[in-house]
Amino acid sequence: MSGGVPADPLRYLAGYPAQALDQVRALLQQPDGLATVLRRRYPEPHGVRSDRALYDYVAELKAEYLRQAPQVERVVFDSKLQLVHQALGLHRSMARVQGSKLKAKREIRIAALFRDAPPEFLRMIAVHELAHLKEADHDRAFYRLCEYMEPRYHQYEFDVRLYLAHLDAAGGRLWQPAA
């Protein structure tokens, strides 16, 4: 992106229907427009604060829906994942050579902005990353798996993108950790 030119917050919503984008554009023009909508829809933050708690949270989801999928060794909040294209998480399957054996180490890194977020957003991102244990691409099978784990997956992903647009439009964080 060239310096000085404000980025278009709607870039997070590329591919959504024009009508939805018009509504978002209108909300972006009102002060606190997106913030008001998001706070009303998602009033409370979740309570998953540490990497350990995050690991347990993801492990529980996996045990419920993806018992057969490969083991996840590590799950962390990553404060370096701030770029837009990374905001929906990063899935890695790193090959590590151990002696003569090749061992796959799987880790899930979740952008730190999801630490201060409602439970629905954390669930959406966790479901997304878990689905990648079985499906590498963002194809039909991938989204079917996401919906199996969370029937409202698509709504939540859209709203996460709304939040990214809100942040990109210089709106502040909307959720603080529960006291």
Ligand SMILES: [Zn+2]
């Ligand atoms: Zn993905």
